[in-house]
Amino acid sequence: MPFTLRDLLALPAVQGARPELAGHRDGIDDRVVRWVHTSEIQDIAPLLKGGEALLTTGLGLVALPPEAHRAYAAALARVGLTALLLELGRSFPTAPPALLDEAARVGLPVVLLHGVVPFIEVTEAAHAAILEQEVTALREVAEQRNRLLQAMAESPGVIGLVGACAQLSGQPASLVTADGELVAGSADAGAGDGVDVLVGGRVWGRLALLGPAGPRTRATMEAAGPLVALEVQRSPSGTSSRRLSAAQLLTDLITGRYSSSGDLASRALGVGFVVRPGHAVIGCVVRPRSHRSALPGWLQTVQERSARHLPATMVAERDGHVLLGAAVPRAGARRLLAALTADLNARLGAMGGVLVCAGPLVDDVPALAGSLQSAVDTSDLAVRMATASDLVLSEDVALYQLLLTMVDDAALERFTLAQLGPLLQHDARTGAGLVMTLDTLFVAGMSKSRAADMLGVRRQTLYGRVERISQLLGGVDLEQREIRTALDLALLCWRLRLNGGRAGTDAGAAPR
Known part of the structure; x- marks a missing residue:
C-alpha cells in the first residue's frame, strides 16, 4: 500500500x-x-x-x-x-x-x-519505507503481469484477458470503450477504480475492477492495461461483442473445443458470466415445438427474455435450436425456468411455441459442458416422447433415460408383453385404443374425469374402457400400487419403442 x-x-x-x-x-x-x-x-x-x-x-x-x-x-x-x-x-x-x-x-x-x-533521521526512515513499498508494488505488478501472460497464452483475446483480471483480483472486471460500449466483463464493475487503455497514443477505453482498491487490485490493473491494449491491437477486426463471445464459448463447450478449464473460467468472466454464492450453473436447450414452424428472430427473443428472468446467461444458436447457459439460485431453478418458458411461449406461441429442456445443476462453468449435453439429450427424448409439458428437466425424464439404455433388452421386452400383451392384441384387432386409455389414466393420476377430458370422451365411455382393460388383464385392480407400478413401467417401455419407430410386439401397437 x-x-x-x-x-x-x-x-x-x-x-x-x-x-x-x-x-x-x-x-x-x-x-x-x-x-x-x-x-x-x-x-x-x-x-x-x-x-x-x-x-x-x-x-x-x-x-x-x-x-x-x-x-x-x-x-x-x-x-x-x-x-x-x-x-x-x-x-x-x-x-x-x-x-x-x-x-x-x-x-x-x-x-x-x-x-x-534531526531531520536526516526522519528522511532516511521515511525514504527507506517509501522505496520498500515501491519495490514491493513493482514486484506485485511483475507477478500479476506474468500471470496475465500465462492466461493470455491459454485463453487469448480481450474477453479471456479481462476474465483473467477478474480471477486474479477476485473482483468483477469490465472493459468499456471511450464511447461507453461494454466490451467485456460485468457492467457492475464500471463504477470501480480503473486504468485507461491507450491504443495508438489515444484513450481507447477503460479497464475497471469493482471492489476495494487494495495492492492486488492496483497491481492487476497496472499490469493489465498495456496487455489489454495489445490484445485490442492484435484483433484483426476489433473486439467482438460480449454476446458473440458468449455464443462462441457455449459452442466450444458443447463441441469440446477448449484448451483447459482455466480457459473456460476466464472466458466466462470475460463475458460477464459470474456465479454468485448460493448459485449454480445449468445448461438448457430451447427448440421449436414444430419442425415445420419458422421462428424468425427467436434467438434475439431468447437472449432478451432469458436476461430478464435469469441472473446471468449465455446464449448461442446451434443445429436449429438455442443453447442457453445460466447461473441460477440452487433453490429456485425450476421456478425461474418455468417463468422464462411461459414468457417465451407467450411471445412465440403464435409461431408454434418452444420446448425448454434443462440438464442438471452443476457447480461451475467447466462442468456446464455436461449439463448442456444432458439438456440436448433430454430435449431429444422429450420430442421423441411428445411430452406435453413445455419445460422438461433432466430429472423429470430420468426413468426414461434409464429405460432407454435397456429398451432392446429381451427380458424387458418379455416383461412389457406379459403386462400389456392382451391389450396390445385387442387394440391390434379392434383399434379400441385401450393401451392409450390406460396410459392417459396413469398420466391423469387415476382421475377418471380428467382422463376423459384428456381423451375427449364421455366419462361413461371411459368407465367402460377401464372395465374392459381390467377384464383383459385378468380382473386386476388398477388401484393396487404394485399392479399400477408394473403396468406403468411397461407403458413407459411401450412408449419408448413406439416413438423409437419399433412395433414393440409381434401383435403391433395402437396409434397414439
Missing part, C-alpha cells in the same frame, strides 16, 4: 518529537507521501512537485508579517503538498496563527513537532 501521512507520523523518529496534527485534519489516512523534503526557504513551493511532506523549523518565515505566513501556506497547498511538519522551539515557540488559519482554509495538514529531532 502507498506510504501515507499516518505512516510518516508513526515512524519512531517522528514520534520522538511528539507530533500534533493541526491545520487541516481530515483524511490523513488517504494522503500519500511520495517523498520527504527539508527546506527553510520561504519561496519553496515552485521547487516542489506535489505529494511531498515538508520538514522545516520555519526559519525563513521569521520576522515576516501574517500575510506572508498565509501566502506560504496557500502556495504549498496549490502545489499539492501532502503535509507541512513544523518544528517548534528554534524559530517559533508556538505555531504562527495566520499560517494555521490559512492551512485549515486551504486543506493543508500541519504537523507541529514539539521536540527537536
